[in-house]
Amino acid sequence: DSGVTQTPKHLITATGQRVTLRCSPRSGDLSVYWYQQSLDQGLQFLIQYYNGEERAKGNILERFSAQQFPDLHSELNLSSLELGDSALYFCASSASGVGTGELFFGEGSRLTVL
Amino acid sequence: GEDVEQSLFLSVREGDSSVINCTYTDSSSTYLYWYKQEPGAGLQLLTYIFSNMDMKQDQRLTVLLNKKDKHLSLRIADTQTGDSAIYFCAEKADSWGKLQFGAGTQVVVTP
Numbered sequence: 001d002s003g004v005t006q007t008p009k010h011l012i013t014a015t016g017q018r019v020t021l022r023c024s025p026r027s028g029d030l031s032v033y034w035y036q037q038s039l040d041q042g043l044q045f046l047i048q049y050y051n052g053e054e055r056a057k058g059n060i061l062e063r064f065s066a067q068q069f070p071d072l073h074s075e076l077n078l079s080s081l082e083l084g085d086s087a088l089y090f091c092a093s094s095a096s097g098v099g100t101g102e103l104f105f106g107e108g109s110r111l112t113v114l
Numbered sequence: 115g116e117d118v119e120q121s122l123f124l125s126v127r128e129g130d131s132s133v134i135n136c137t138y139t140d141s142s143s144t145y146l147y148w149y150k151q152e153p154g155a156g157l158q159l160l161t162y163i164f165s166n167m168d169m170k171q172d173q174r175l176t177v178l179l180n181k182k183d184k185h186l187s188l189r190i191a192d193t194q195t196g197d198s199a200i201y202f203c204a205e206k207a208d209s210w211g212k213l214q215f216g217a218g219t220q221v222v223v224t225p
Binding site for chain 2: 002004031033035042043045048050055056058090092094100101102103104105106107108
């Protein structure tokens, strides 16, 4: 158990819909990262937050947004969903990112868009 | 640019050693990592190596780093069926901790 909690574990929805994925980082971790894992794209970095502020942005679509709340949990919002958004979405956390900076991953939220 | 490359598949017999290879392009990477993903699970950190080291050993795992060639390898000694998984190589891509991952190597251990 990494200590990172993601909900929901599975989600099935239709094209055009909007979903919210939630992540609770390990206790004390200030950084949260979102990654998308799909068969054709591998593990793609989406976005990082540190103590409530956005720190790095990757290949995140404009239809997607995220935020980190004062209690450090994070949410990833996916809107106007398309079939190609079907993927496993991982949240990871780390203490700060400096130093050894290893990330601890949740078990992921599997999104299926029909 | 940042790009981490790995071979996609490795088949190994139980009891043999497995070697998974990875190349990276960012010479400023300070840390390099190996993660393991079992079916239906998240990524689990196996080990990491600091860029000023050539080798790190941790029980059955040996990491070799050739910084000149930007080549990283993970050797698993006495491979077991429980080692069947996808193994990801990753480099620390910036000072804020973002990791750049390779595509993953599927390791299948046969009896």
